[in-house]
Amino acid sequence: MAKVIQTDVLVVGGGLAGFRAAMRARDLVDRVTLVDKANVARGGGTVFCHIMTAPTPAGAHDDWLREIVEHTEYLSNQEWAEAVLEEQGDRVRDLERWGFQFERDENGDFILMPPRGANKARAIYYEGRKFAQRMRDVLLASRINLIERVMIIDLLTSDGQHPSGGNVIGAIGLHTRTAEPLVIEAGAVVVTNGLIAGKLKEMDNLTGDGQAMAYRAGAELSGMEFTHHFNFALWKRGTDAKNPLKYLWSGAQLQNHGAWIVNAAGERIMERYAPHLMERRSGFGLISQAIANECLEGKGPVYFSMRHFPKEEVERLRKVIPQTMAALDDAGIDISKDPIEVIPAMIHWGGGRGGVKIGFGGETSLKGLFAAGMAAQTRASVEPMASLSQAFCNVFGYRAGENAAKYAAGRGEVTPKQEQVEELLKRILSPLGRRDGLTPDDVFLAANRMIIPFKYSILKSEARMVEVLKELERIEREELPGVRAEHPHELIKANEARNYLLMCRLSYTSALERKETRLCHYREEYPFRDDVNWLKWITVRREGEDIKLGFEPIPIESYKIRPPTLTKVPAAVQFSSDCLKEVGL
């Protein structure tokens, strides 16, 4: 028999959104449980962060809103973006009251920086490690039941069905070290754990678990085509003839601070692709495509150069992003002297850009289930300027916690159906003890073969996406049911592999529908942004074992900020046919 606990609100994931949700719920109900797969103080994405959007100064609201909306190429729920700007000040003040520290100057004012994507908007700095440690300390001091090293895998529903026509009434998971099962009966559940990584040596424990469990239980997801985005991967070129490139670290944190992007000839490449935006204000997608194009045209390698950073900025970076700096120190790279080679890669991809579809209060299409943070789609801004995701977690985590608590308070005892618990457990534990079949690592590798190469990732086409989906479906159908795990550690990875494969499939299914190029989504056949036909969201929902697609128009006419005309806008990067041959097309 699995261990069973009861709670009013269950929060899954201990990053900033989960922390906010739990704390707000605790204001309103007695029993709040937060479950994290690792350690709130060190796991997850929040501990890697070091900036969040500053409280909006008086008079700046409209300018900042315009930057957010334009940066995300008008794919923005502007009501939400305004809520983030309006509520972030109060939410930052809460954090300070709890003892969280932000970097301040000698006058006691926040030290402000313009994050990537912003001209006028500003972000404040903090040390991710201290921040996450503080979250853990505050949770414990607030009498929130904190359970760490448990991977929540599936949701329990009132009708015992997946997909469910009823309510979410709890969840089931496994201890990551012992595989001991845990059943949590809850009045409401908030999922916040949504970053996605394919075990490519960065944030490897984040496998889209929140979206995966929500989808399986029947909740609607949205914007999954935008989850598949690139990171600025930093590389060291060695002398090993067979495999000269060694992956070092994600370069996003350095790029946030205005790293120049230069090709082998020393040219700043954004002058060619987006001279009005340059490195500071271009988006993730555009920069990735620009670097890829330079490499394919033979103008690479492309480098991040930080030689122009003031000395005090480098010193501050040492403090606020100690991991990046430790990685570069280890590789013998001094950013004040050495440029670093960069190739965009799918090292980890984004929750938040796509995820569980929520309403303004964090409610999902399934009653009793709420979502926030990177498990939810951050419709405030699909490809956010740097720092905005953290502000979204801060504001919408609070909102989801509040509404989950109100929902739970009005609800009587919940009793999971024993058959559902047993059925889910049987599936979750099934890899344990199998002697043949693939290992979880084999599954990750098989999926990554289809989603890492440029021709399947940065540069998509219908034919190639059909090829990807066919292979992903084959792996899910033929390999996944027989995956083996020799011990609890591998059993967790087997369940992660299942979630990751689902994320890949939902992402490509959605990407196949979006017949335009926007942000990180680049379609070879449609190298233009199509504001006539594609100012809309793509949603996915489970129907039996099939994916049911939906489309939801963005009410652009009712928004404050609109494109000058609704037309087709050519993509800033146009891959030439010679380039396409380079990648075997």
Place this chain on the structure above:
Amino acid sequence: MIRKFDASLCQECPLRAAEGCPCIESCPVDVLRAEEDGRPRVAYPADCFSCFWCQLDCPRGAFEVSAERELEILPF
């Protein structure tokens, strides 16, 4: 990857005695596990993703992490 781990340095660790090994708790992917005496053991070295927390959190300098990682699949 964990390039070097010197377990002999853990002997004198003040934190291990007081509240348990911080390095084991820092690891997000359970690469480190506890021996019977509470000292860490590198149980799943292949799963280390070089987050550097053990190196940065260890009061005794027992861990040396390398950032350089081989990826089996490259973008192009």
